[in-house]
Amino acid sequence: MTLVIVVVTCTFFGVAASLYLRSYNEVSESDDQWAVQTRIGDFRSLRKMGGLPLPLIWTIKTRPDRLSCVISTDDEVLRWEDxxxxxxxNVCLTRVLARSTSVSAAIDILKKNGFEQLAQRTQPNFPPAITEMAAFCPSHAEPCSKSFGRLGGWFGKPHALSVSLIYHGSELLDVNAVPLTK
Known part of the structure; x- marks a missing residue:
């Protein structure tokens, strides 16, 4: 009898905890309009990261605001060596670029961080326009290449970092950073 009570209690609390944790993905109906798939606090992404994206939740908790991502309070240069x-x-670029007041201000922030070959495409069909940007950080660029030593994975160390951004007017919708390996 005691075993049955313990099993039922554990099952109940397991289901309750699972339902509570799934609520971390806070996508609302207003987000659906712009295809936002993941929202946790002020972080949002157009990529679906699941109902319980533990690595993302942990990263957001370790870098709770813009100041935890930048070198100094009055500068927009990120702590790339960390x-x-x-x-x-992705999280830190989102935190810093979300404060930019325009797409041109975001371009200036990326240039301060060493990004090159910035490209921009605007879709004027939407009021206000959707702007897609791409930037590239090669291995010789400073300071964005300082993180390359720790970004290695199955395919080796990266030789560059590619970043794509999507804006709706002056509002940042998505950041996607991808290390490029040889």
């Missing part, structure tokens, strides 16, 4: 993965780069 970054150990592309998810952390």
């Amino acid at each position: 970054f150990s993965g592309s998810l952390l780069i």
Whole structure:
């Protein structure tokens, strides 16, 4: 009898904890309009990361605001030497670029961080326009290449970092950083 009570209690608390933790993905109906798939606090992404994206939740908790991502309070240069993965780069770039007041201000921030070959494409069909940007950080660029030593994976160390951004007017919708390996 005691075993049955313990099993039922554990099952109940397991289901309750699972339902509670799944609520971390806070996508709302207003987000659906712009295809936002993941929202946790002020972080949002157009990529679906599941109902319980533990690595993302942990990264957001370790870098709770813009100040935890930048070198100094009055500067927009990121702490590249502290970054150990592309998810952390995504979160910190989102935190810093979300404060930019325009797409041109975001371009200036990327240039301060060493990004080159910035490309921009605007889709004027949507009021306000959707703007897609791409930037590239080669291995010789400073300071964005400082994280390359810790970004290695199955396919070796990266030789560059590619970043794509999507804006709706001046509002940042998505950041996607991808280390490029040879």
